Amino acid sequence: SYVLTQPPSVSAAPGETAKITCGGTDLGSKVVHWSQQRPGQAPLLLIYYDSGRPSGIPERFSGSNSGSTATLTISRVEAGDEADYYCHLWDSDSGQFVFGTGTKVTVL
Amino acid sequence: QVTLRESGPALVRPTQTLTLTCSFSGFSLSGGEVCFSWIRQPPGKGLEWLARIDWDDDEFYNSSLRARLTISKDTSTDQVLLTLTNVGPEDAATYFCARHNRAGDYGEAFDYWGPGTLVTVSS
Numbered sequence: 001s002y003v004l005t006q007p008p009s010v011s012a013a014p015g016e017t018a019k020i021t022c023g024g025t026d027l028g029s030k031v032v033h034w035s036q037q038r039p040g041q042a043p044l045l046l047i048y049y050d051s052g053r054p055s056g057i058p059e060r061f062s063g064s065n066s067g068s069t070a071t072l073t074i075s076r077v078e079a080g081d082e083a084d085y086y087c088h089l090w091d092s093d094s095g096q097f098v099f100g101t102g103t104k105v106t107v108l
Numbered sequence: 109q110v111t112l113r114e115s116g117p118a119l120v121r122p123t124q125t126l127t128l129t130c131s132f133s134g135f136s137l138s139g140g141e142v143c144f145s146w147i148r149q150p151p152g153k154g155l156e157w158l159a160r161i162d163w164d165d166d167e168f169y170n171s172s173l174r175a176r177l178t179i180s181k182d183t184s185t186d187q188v189l190l191t192l193t194n195v196g197p198e199d200a201a202t203y204f205c206a207r208h209n210r211a212g213d214y215g216e217a218f219d220y221w222g223p224g225t226l227v228t229v230s231s
Contacts, residue, residue: 001171033217042204042224043155048217086155090216095168097145097157097216 002091004100011106012077020103022070022087030089032070034063037084046085047072074105082107110134112205112222119228120195130188130205130222137163137183141210144188145218146179148201156201159190162210200229 005023012018022032032050035043045054047063050070060075074081087100116128130144146158159179160168169177178191188205203225206218 031215033214035218037155042221043206043218044221045214045217045219048214048219052214054214054219084154088155088157088218094171096170097147097160099147099155099157102154 001094001096002089002098004087004089004098006085006087006100006103008101009104009106011108012074013108014077014079016077018074018077018081018105020072020074020085020105022072022100023068024070024089025068027068027070028066030065030091032063032065032087032089034061034070034072035086035088037086039083043086077105077107079107081105110207110220112207112220114203114205114222114225116203116225116227118226119230120199121231122196122229124195126190126192126195126199126227128190128192128203128205128225128227130190132186132188132205132207137181137186140212143208143210143216144179144181145206145208146188146190147204147206147218148199149204149224150198150201153201158192161188195229197229200227202226 034047036046037043050065051063062073064071085103091098112132120126143162145160158170159177161179176193181188206221208218
């Protein structure tokens with residue numbers, strides 16, 4: 001089945017930019033979504049269709065997808081951005097949703 | 109206001125069958141191509157998708173758990189059910205239900221989640 005690979009952790013100081021990658025075979029030909037999960041909470045949709053941003057999500061969060069890597073970029077990182085971040089997609093070949101392995105963002 | 113809420117036993121004995129319920133409100137199953145998924149998260153670990161049921165009753169399953177899972181919905185009570193048979197220690201997790209609307213703005217992105225329900229497996 002399809003596999004999405006993320007780095008276990010990413011860190012950034014307040015005000016800096018954090019980039020979280022999500023890798024998969026020919027990922028650029030698929031549609032990727034991103035969610036944020038704060039401790040003890042359910043995930044929250046951050047990015048849909050590679051780069052769309054739901055209403056209420058700050059412009060500091062942006063997404064891209066090309067080649068074999070999708071990237072979630074957090075600009076001007078804030079302390080409140082400390083959370084786990086997951087990419088996911090619907091794999092139509094297998095008829096299954098697939099989640100990335102998850103990345104923990106630490107604000108220094 | 110869209111809400112989803114999971115319910116079910118907090119403790120299950122090994123080899124038993126786990127049945128979870130997702131109760132939803134604030135939208136109608138007939139209002140678009142609404143789909144529901146069950147997703148779980150073992151303590152300290154990542155998210156694992158389990159099963160999906162669509163507005164038109166199509167069902168999809170995680171291939172590694174297919175033999176033990178059944179997803180269903182009851183439109184008369186606005187509930188989605190998940191059963192997992194022959195439970196073992198590896199099934200201890202927080203179980204979430206989530207929805208997406210294929211005909212909506214976000215496509216197959218999960219736009220609403222329940223708060224989750226923690227299931228412990230122990231004799």
